Amino acid sequence: MAHPTFDTHTDAFEHRQFRDDEFWRQIPAWRDVSRDQFGDHLWQGKNSVRNLKQVHETLGDRIGQDLLQDIEAALRIAPMNIRITPYVLALIDWDNPVDDPLRKQFLPIASQMLPDHPYYLADSLSEDVDAPVPMLTHRYPDKVLFLPLTTCPVYCSYCTRSRIIGGSTETVDKDTYGANTERWEEAFEYLRNNPQIEDVVISGGDAFNMTARHVTHIGESLLAIPHIRRLRYATKGIAILPMKILRDEKWMKAFLDIHKKGHAQGKQVYIHTHFSSPQEITQWSADAMKRLFAEHVIVRNQAVLQEGVNNCEHTMVLLTKKLSTMNVESYYVYIHDMVPGCEHLRTTLKDGVELEKRVRGVTAGFNVPTFVCDAPGGGGKRNVASYEYYDEENGISVWRAPNVKPGELFLYFDPIHRLSAEAQQRWADQASCEAMIRDAVTAVDPSLTEEHREKISKRLEIGVHQLK
Numbered sequence: 001m002a003h004p005t006f007d008t009h010t011d012a013f014e015h016r017q018f019r020d021d022e023f024w025r026q027i028p029a030w031r032d033v034s035r036d037q038f039g040d041h042l043w044q045g046k047n048s049v050r051n052l053k054q055v056h057e058t059l060g061d062r063i064g065q066d067l068l069q070d071i072e073a074a075l076r077i078a079p080m081n082i083r084i085t086p087y088v089l090a091l092i093d094w095d096n097p098v099d100d101p102l103r104k105q106f107l108p109i110a111s112q113m114l115p116d117h118p119y120y121l122a123d124s125l126s127e128d129v130d131a132p133v134p135m136l137t138h139r140y141p142d143k144v145l146f147l148p149l150t151t152c153p154v155y156c157s158y159c160t161r162s163r164i165i166g167g168s169t170e171t172v173d174k175d176t177y178g179a180n181t182e183r184w185e186e187a188f189e190y191l192r193n194n195p196q197i198e199d200v201v202i203s204g205g206d207a208f209n210m211t212a213r214h215v216t217h218i219g220e221s222l223l224a225i226p227h228i229r230r231l232r233y234a235t236k237g238i239a240i241l242p243m244k245i246l247r248d249e250k251w252m253k254a255f256l257d258i259h260k261k262g263h264a265q266g267k268q269v270y271i272h273t274h275f276s277s278p279q280e281i282t283q284w285s286a287d288a289m290k291r292l293f294a295e296h297v298i299v300r301n302q303a304v305l306q307e308g309v310n311n312c313e314h315t316m317v318l319l320t321k322k323l324s325t326m327n328v329e330s331y332y333v334y335i336h337d338m339v340p341g342c343e344h345l346r347t348t349l350k351d352g353v354e355l356e357k358r359v360r361g362v363t364a365g366f367n368v369p370t371f372v373c374d375a376p377g378g379g380g381k382r383n384v385a386s387y388e389y390y391d392e393e394n395g396i397s398v399w400r401a402p403n404v405k406p407g408e409l410f411l412y413f414d415p416i417h418r419l420s421a422e423a424q425q426r427w428a429d430q431a432s433c434e435a436m437i438r439d440a441v442t443a444v445d446p447s448l449t450e451e452h453r454e455k456i457s458k459r460l461e462i463g464v465h466q467l468k
């Protein structure tokens with residue numbers, strides 16, 4: 001991995017600079033759009049780009065036929081539809097779109113995509129398996145993940161929930177659903193009946209796609225449960241549509257009322273957001289954060305480590321420091337999940353371990369993200385350096401999750417194209433794959449029972465797609 005470093009002298013103040021030019025005027029369709037209009041969240045929603053025709057119409061001569069065909073080919077195989085706010089589309093460098101980190105995240109091109117890993121899974125984190133009732137994953141003892149809707153203001157190519165988010169594509173038939181207060185009742189009932197649960201992540205989908213009424217309904221229903229102590233509304237919105245924080249007074253009032261109500265009860269109501277590249281950060285983001293900070297709202301960030309997007313020291317340090325400047329706490333950087341359509345975006349575990357070393361210490365510890373691997377099969381988030389075993393040559397790591405699923409082992413696999421030619425040959429043969437996995441698992445626990453071995457094989461079998 002290339003590591004352009006962050007020079008603490010020459011780059012010292014780069015993180016304090018927030019882009020404030022009229023960058024959208026580089027886009028032919030928006031050349032005459034005023035700052036006021038561009039800053040209107042409703043205008044942003046209406047002018048979001050949702051298909052190839054709109055990409056072409058909006059960009060005009062800024063995009064060539066070759067690239068359009070490349071996107072068209074990608075959309076035939078990608079698990080995610082496209083939906084991009086004008087804010088994000090205009091932040092892409094259209095002089096070099098192929099290498100641009102935002103283009104890579106939201107507008108896939110077939111020439112960069114790779115065959116999925118043999119052990120990829122549509123539900124890589126077993127969220128559906130660990131769901132006691134619809135829309136609720138209960139994996140950690142005191143925490144749940146609530147998925148009240150499956151729509152977002154943008155659709156990310158790397159989405160871990162591509163199995164349900166953003167509508168069916170040519171290759172994935174999805175049970176997408178919108179916000180529906182009646183359908184949430186079963187989840188609330190489960191929470192009322194399980195007093196060990198203290199923490200609810202309200203994700204999806206994206207809280208920016210909820211109406212003010214939905215934000216209130218969810219917040220009030222959860223705050224009314226005495227043992228629920230912490231709510232986190234998850235939205236990528238601050239990164240891709242910061243205007244909503246500045247202009248959507250109805251939504252903001254609904255959220256801030258829940259925040260105040262929670263505070264009065266001694267309960268946390270936070271926002272979790274999702275910046276992955278410093279290029280997503282502008283003066284609009286800083287202004288949105290200024291407003292949230294003034295209202296005492298704590299915002300944490302969860303980034304996804306992606307090849308060619310942020311897997312270099314300079315980018316990751318700049319992201320971390322820029323977020324700190326805006327009062328966003330860097331919480332996690334995830335090693336990319338093993339989901340379909342993302343092999344070109346995944347990095348090795350080693351990349352994560354190395355980057356973590358280079359980011360730690362650049363600023364106060366509470367603003368440095370923990371790099372985690374969300375163990376496939378439902379082991380939960382594990383610190384990247386806490387693997388039980390890592391066969392770097394073959395790209396196999398083995399994990400335990402004592403507080404989540406005691407006694408079980410979990411496996412994460414590096415992308416095959418990043419391995420040596422010899423290792424790639426081994427992955428081309430099913431018998432040698434099985435032998436490599438057996439060796440890795442045995443290295444961790446030579447006394448593993450046959451029953452446990454079978455459990456691991458079964459979990460992996462669900463994911464064997466290309467070897468068969």
Ligand code: SF4
Nearest residue numbers: 152155156159205236
């Ligand atoms: S905003 Fe989150 S849930 Fe929505 S597409 Fe992006 S990663 Fe997936």
